[in-house]
Amino acid sequence: MADSNSPTPAIRLTDISKSFGPVRANRDASLEVAPGEIHALVGENGAGKSTLMRVLSGMYTPESGRMEVNGRDVTGWSTAEAIDAGVGMVHQHFMLVPTLSVAENVMLGRELTKGLQLDRARAEREVSELSRATGLAVRPERKVADLSVGEAQRVEILKTLYRGARILILDEPTAVLSPPEIDELWHVLRRMRERGETIVLITHKLDEVMAISDTITVMRHGRTVGRLHTAETTPGDIAKAMVGRDVQLAMDYVAGEMPAAPTTGALVSVAEPLLVVRDLVVNDVRRLTAVDGVTLTVAPGEILGIAGVEGNGQTELLEALAGLRAVRAGTIQIGRRDVTRFSVKERGDAGLSHIPEDRQARGLILDYTVAENLVLGQQHRFTRGLHLDGQRILDNARRQIDAFDIRPRDPHLAARALSGGNQQKIVIAREMGRAFQVLLAAQPTRGVDVGAIELIHARLRAARDAGKAILLVSADLAEILALSDRVGVMYGGKLVTTLARADASTETLGRYMTGAAAEDAA
Amino acid sequence: MTAEAAGIPAASPLVAPPVDRTARRAALEEAILPAVVALLVAAIVGDVLILSFGQSPGVVYRLLLEGTWGNAYGFGQVLYKATTLTFTGLAVAIGLRAGLFNIGAESQLAAGGFVAALVGLLLPSGMPALLTLPLYLIAAGAGGGIVGGIPGVLKAKFGAHEVITTIMLNFIVLALLNYLTAAHLKVEGSLHTAEVRAGALPRLSSYVAPFHGSAANVVLFIAVLAAIVTWWFLFRTRRGFELRAVGLQPQAAEYGGIDVGNVWWRTMVLSGALAGIGGLNFVLGYKHYYEDAFASGAGFLGIAVAIVGRNNPIGVVLAALVFATISQGGLAVNAVVPKQMVDVLQAVVIIAVAASVPEVRRMLRKIR
Numbered sequence: 001m002a003d004s005n006s007p008t009p010a011i012r013l014t015d016i017s018k019s020f021g022p023v024r025a026n027r028d029a030s031l032e033v034a035p036g037e038i039h040a041l042v043g044e045n046g047a048g049k050s051t052l053m054r055v056l057s058g059m060y061t062p063e064s065g066r067m068e069v070n071g072r073d074v075t076g077w078s079t080a081e082a083i084d085a086g087v088g089m090v091h092q093h094f095m096l097v098p099t100l101s102v103a104e105n106v107m108l109g110r111e112l113t114k115g116l117q118l119d120r121a122r123a124e125r126e127v128s129e130l131s132r133a134t135g136l137a138v139r140p141e142r143k144v145a146d147l148s149v150g151e152a153q154r155v156e157i158l159k160t161l162y163r164g165a166r167i168l169i170l171d172e173p174t175a176v177l178s179p180p181e182i183d184e185l186w187h188v189l190r191r192m193r194e195r196g197e198t199i200v201l202i203t204h205k206l207d208e209v210m211a212i213s214d215t216i217t218v219m220r221h222g223r224t225v226g227r228l229h230t231a232e233t234t235p236g237d238i239a240k241a242m243v244g245r246d247v248q249l250a251m252d253y254v255a256g257e258m259p260a261a262p263t264t265g266a267l268v269s270v271a272e273p274l275l276v277v278r279d280l281v282v283n284d285v286r287r288l289t290a291v292d293g294v295t296l297t298v299a300p301g302e303i304l305g306i307a308g309v310e311g312n313g314q315t316e317l318l319e320a321l322a323g324l325r326a327v328r329a330g331t332i333q334i335g336r337r338d339v340t341r342f343s344v345k346e347r348g349d350a351g352l353s354h355i356p357e358d359r360q361a362r363g364l365i366l367d368y369t370v371a372e373n374l375v376l377g378q379q380h381r382f383t384r385g386l387h388l389d390g391q392r393i394l395d396n397a398r399r400q401i402d403a404f405d406i407r408p409r410d411p412h413l414a415a416r417a418l419s420g421g422n423q424q425k426i427v428i429a430r431e432m433g434r435a436f437q438v439l440l441a442a443q444p445t446r447g448v449d450v451g452a453i454e455l456i457h458a459r460l461r462a463a464r465d466a467g468k469a470i471l472l473v474s475a476d477l478a479e480i481l482a483l484s485d486r487v488g489v490m491y492g493g494k495l496v497t498t499l500a501r502a503d504a505s506t507e508t509l510g511r512y513m514t515g516a517a518a519e520d521a522a
Numbered sequence: 523m524t525a526e527a528a529g530i531p532a533a534s535p536l537v538a539p540p541v542d543r544t545a546r547r548a549a550l551e552e553a554i555l556p557a558v559v560a561l562l563v564a565a566i567v568g569d570v571l572i573l574s575f576g577q578s579p580g581v582v583y584r585l586l587l588e589g590t591w592g593n594a595y596g597f598g599q600v601l602y603k604a605t606t607l608t609f610t611g612l613a614v615a616i617g618l619r620a621g622l623f624n625i626g627a628e629s630q631l632a633a634g635g636f637v638a639a640l641v642g643l644l645l646p647s648g649m650p651a652l653l654t655l656p657l658y659l660i661a662a663g664a665g666g667g668i669v670g671g672i673p674g675v676l677k678a679k680f681g682a683h684e685v686i687t688t689i690m691l692n693f694i695v696l697a698l699l700n701y702l703t704a705a706h707l708k709v710e711g712s713l714h715t716a717e718v719r720a721g722a723l724p725r726l727s728s729y730v731a732p733f734h735g736s737a738a739n740v741v742l743f744i745a746v747l748a749a750i751v752t753w754w755f756l757f758r759t760r761r762g763f764e765l766r767a768v769g770l771q772p773q774a775a776e777y778g779g780i781d782v783g784n785v786w787w788r789t790m791v792l793s794g795a796l797a798g799i800g801g802l803n804f805v806l807g808y809k810h811y812y813e814d815a816f817a818s819g820a821g822f823l824g825i826a827v828a829i830v831g832r833n834n835p836i837g838v839v840l841a842a843l844v845f846a847t848i849s850q851g852g853l854a855v856n857a858v859v860p861k862q863m864v865d866v867l868q869a870v871v872i873i874a875v876a877a878s879v880p881e882v883r884r885m886l887r888k889i890r
Contacts, residue, residue: 345779362777377778379760386759
């Protein structure tokens with residue numbers, strides 16, 4: 001366990017600020033990490049964790065603040081200087097050449113040569129020595145294309161260490177790993193700590209923080225809001241620090257316009273549910289079980305919120321409901337119709353609307369105009385013979401642009417040209433501006449400014465009040481609590497609990513989200 | 523000329539283009555400039571080449587223009603060559619609009635011509651062209667469509683990359699047609715079939731006498747019609763909307779209820795059919811028989827035509843005219859400089875355009 005009173009910390013960042021245009025990614029953020037400890041940098045998406053670490057590794061220059069590494073002032077250094085000083089960052093997305101061998105990838109940029117030739121033998125020898133010393137087991141002569149994701153990540157780490165890193169920054173290293181691979185990674189990190197290396201781990205998963213870190217810094221909205229010793233804290237405390245004050249803020253903010261009680265329980269129980277999901281099992285892209293026997297119902301006039309740390313099956317659940325991912329077992333019903341085998345289009349015709357998680361990849365065709373995007377998925381309803389009916393598409397666009405305040409108010413503009421918030425309004429307008437019974441809303445306000453959040457939340461409530469069934473998935477607990485009538489929590493692919501809104505608080509949800517409540521019960 | 527007709531990849535094809543003048547001009551410049559710059563670069567490289575042969579660039583370029591656009595015969599030949607290139611260019615362009623790189627236009631063209639010739643040989647001689655033309659269109663479209671559809675289905679069902687499968691089908695189909703012609707259908711002492719006597723398609727020279735001797739024929743009008751219909755299909759119909767959506771963002775298209783696999787194979791059938799109908803130009807418009815290897819690169823050149831025409835059907839027609847001019851011009855200047863010089867010029871045009879067009883860079887990324 002590192003001693004926080006040690007005279008020279010390995011890293012000391014003081015009052016770092018960094019903006020991207022109007023977005024203030026870091027505001028007076030501070031971080032102190034002692035040598036030889038594993039430090040977790042936690043916070044929600046967009047809290048500024050990656051930005052702060054990119055500042056430390058020289059990729060970004062801070063606008064203000066002071067950076068020290070091993071007691072030396074290094075404010076605003078370059079990546080090359082950072083590497084020379086032994087600070088290395090392993091990025092979320094691998095930067096490896098798949099057709100080259102492990103050894104070749106590791107020495108890339110610092111190629112060993114013998115005369116004019118590459119000295120492969122020496123590179124392989126050095127890599128296997130490093131591999132043995134660190135426990136990062138991977139055979140140096142293998143091709144990177146043939147490696148598993150976990151192995152590829154080990155190569156990334158090896159590459160960073162090979163360049164002499166003594167301070168290692170890992171950006172959400174477990175996002176792509178399976179549970180056994182994660183255990184393996186923890187083993188390696190502990191071994192590196194024993195060798196005296198300093199590790200900063202960026203993550204938003206609380207169980208990881210508890211499992212591996214010595215100390216913790218919590219970030220929220222670009223600020224560092226707390227520094228904790230892992231041994232003296234609980235996941236609940238961390239969750240509270242991550243979202244706590246935000247929840248209050250969001251709740252206050254919506255209180256003014258929200259009816260006192262979200263819904264009467266009677267209405268829910270009497271009405272026949274519009275969305276019925278039974279024992280749903282769905283695989284993820286790696287063909288591992290991502291959704292593990294989920295059963296849920298959503299009644300008309302009800303918002304069921306699904307909370308959970310990202311990567312616990314929410315994405316796959318919604319994709320399966322929307323018809324974008326194959327269902328391995330179980331059934332999906334809209335009203336009384338079994339739509340389990342329906343195509344995306346057939347589900348749309350059966351009354352399903354879907355606000356997808358990733359608007360830029362799924363929700364919009366960025367090179368199509370606002371008007372065209374406003375009919376995507378509905379194009380078969382805007383035809384005249386074989387033709388698309390340009391006039392009706394335009395009329396529809398003008399109506400939606402007005403109703404949802406999409407700016408600028410030009411239906412001919414390519415969607416690409418709009419801000420993230422207005423792009424999201426296009427998606428919302430399209431999915432909510434037509435006849436539907438059931439709405440799947442995934443992260444409906446992610447990366448959207450406050451004004452747009454207000455509008456989107458108001459629309460969701462209005463749809464609920466109009467008798468629609470809404471399944472809301474959000475990583476933002478404040479949003480879940482502000483909108484939902486009932487709250488479910490997904491953990492490890494299972495819906496571990498469903499609570500009435502009155503019984504759901506940040507603390508209770510946080511315990512279910514980290515799996516702690518399940519263990520308590522067991 | 524509207525912005526569309528000038529070969530602009532429409533940002534706003536469904537509804538009336540924006541009234542903003544400057545935006546429109548910027549779009550026009552973005553569409554036209556790369557092609558113009560490419561031609562200028564080619565002209566400069568051409569100057570150097572011509573000078574290296576000890577000739578005057580002015581003389582050679584004058585010869586080139588006189589031999590092509592300067593007289594009716596030369597112009598007729600340009601039109602004839604542009605006809606085939608329009609079809610293969612459209613075939614490649616429609617594929618690229620759906621995110622598919624069809625390298626198989628060469629064999630689709632040959633297959634279309636071959637099947638049309640077979641049908642022609644079966645029809646009674648002297649049948650009027652008005653009756654035979656629809657049959658020929660169907661036959662050529664089917665021949666090319668099947669050859670194009672196979673890679674399409676393989677991609678939709680098994681994820682086989684169309685670049686690989688279309689290249690391999692080129693070898694298979696061309697070898698098969700060679701075998702069928704040489705072993706079963708050839709007229710002794712040649713590598714072509716017997717003459718098709720049913721419903722010969724008239725040459726332009728039967729309407730306009732000065733075209734006499736040139737191969738230009740009424741398939742030219744079918745090519746222009748095909749370009750217009752392709753444009754209409756891509757930018758005005760629901761299926762075209764869906765096709766382009768798949769090409770731009772397959773994930774978003776899937777989300778929008780579009781069956782991406784279906785669009786892939788249907789587009790490949792369409793693409794192959796367009797190339798196949800191009801086979802009519804040689805087989806029924808010009809020679810009136812199928813001859814082995816008649817395509818001789820027109821399918822591959824269709825890739826360049828599509829790229830220079832920026833995957834816009836109207837742009838494809840213009841690009842086909844440019845490449846046809848260069849190709850015919852090569853024959854015209856053969857007396858003073860080697861014909862191969864013109865091949866070099868053609869390559870320079872392709873490279874210059876390829877380097878300047880953003881779509882090409884995106885496409886190359888996709889292929890990797």
